[in-house]
Amino acid sequence: MDFEQVDSKRKAQAAPTIWALWFSRNRLIHENKIQREEVVISFVLGYLAELGSLSKTLNHPKPYANSSWEPLSPSMVKINVDAGFRSLSQEASTGVVIRDCNGNILGASYRVYSPLSSVFTAEALACLHGLLFALDLSFKNVIMESDTRSVIFGILSSTSDSSDIRPFMIDIKHLALRFHECYFRFTPRISNKVAHALANHGFKKNVDLFWIEDAPPEVLALA
Template structure:
């Protein structure tokens, strides 16, 4: 702020010359998040508070440090012939289906590497032909959520064995939902690692209840940051912190 430079480029250069590497990273993260929040306000009318902005910057910096540590651990494991499956985010998905109205609700529950709840999302779909298609849409929404979280490693976990198997396959799907499956597989390039894992319905009961409730109300939800924090206390007794 003490710089007398007039142009933006001179100001940026002035900041970088007088900052260490950590300060430069913080500066870049802050600029990026401010610009991202500005675009959200202009295009989505979503206003981000100063506190939320600070938390986003701090969380992103912490994630980058964890990613560096994870890469170092993976390098050590490869060196000694040890393989570890440590995805950065786990997203559990499930769907509720109404065969009278042909509507479905996709519910997504996201957990970070430490087992902390980081995101809840429900999406309502119309003209869904079958329960299987409803599960496929839920998996597709989980993939899209992983992209929006800007994480490079995601494990998608669902209790539809058929959907998980089709997503794991590399051959062309010929089922009625091939367009959805193809859309899911086309998004794999957005990740360094995208794992599809089947889990028993008993481990996915909370996601199923949320999907069923969303379908009954016809409401879409998306909770992160401060809004999610206000609801976390209600989840502690329903589901343990680590879904694995």
């Protein structure tokens, strides 16, 4: 069948599929590592799901132009998480910021990881990082926000999958049980700038750091 006759959905699947196969081929040749078929398929499906959610956001008539941090119940704290990923070096950095109902920073942290297989693994680790940091600070009623829909949907889903982030999903769900209240929700990128800045800061410093009731100056400016 001629490519021009293929429906738009299949055309959209072609590029990430070729990309994933090429990446898998390079790992085999240069690192002698074989990726299982289900890992490659899971990556492609996850990428397409994330791309689809971003497309819907971009097509929104008012694309979160006025989105910002929203206050919450005095008994709750909000955990915002984000991750950065460098595919060539397979390095990742996760950022976490915890704030109270008035928006005051209660804790901030970034961690670096290597090697990692995908950006979705990095985003899942960011959620784990956020929960562990909140437990270390003895918070018991939390709302976690991430700007990666596929990871949030995976946490909220009652079904299991065979993707490479499945072990992290299981760990996140188990950690959530250690809180009195623990909720997960998606937030647009524009509302997640502080966590995003922390993740970027981790790449610059290449160390694991945390702050109590403080953060790096450039991050405080955003907060």
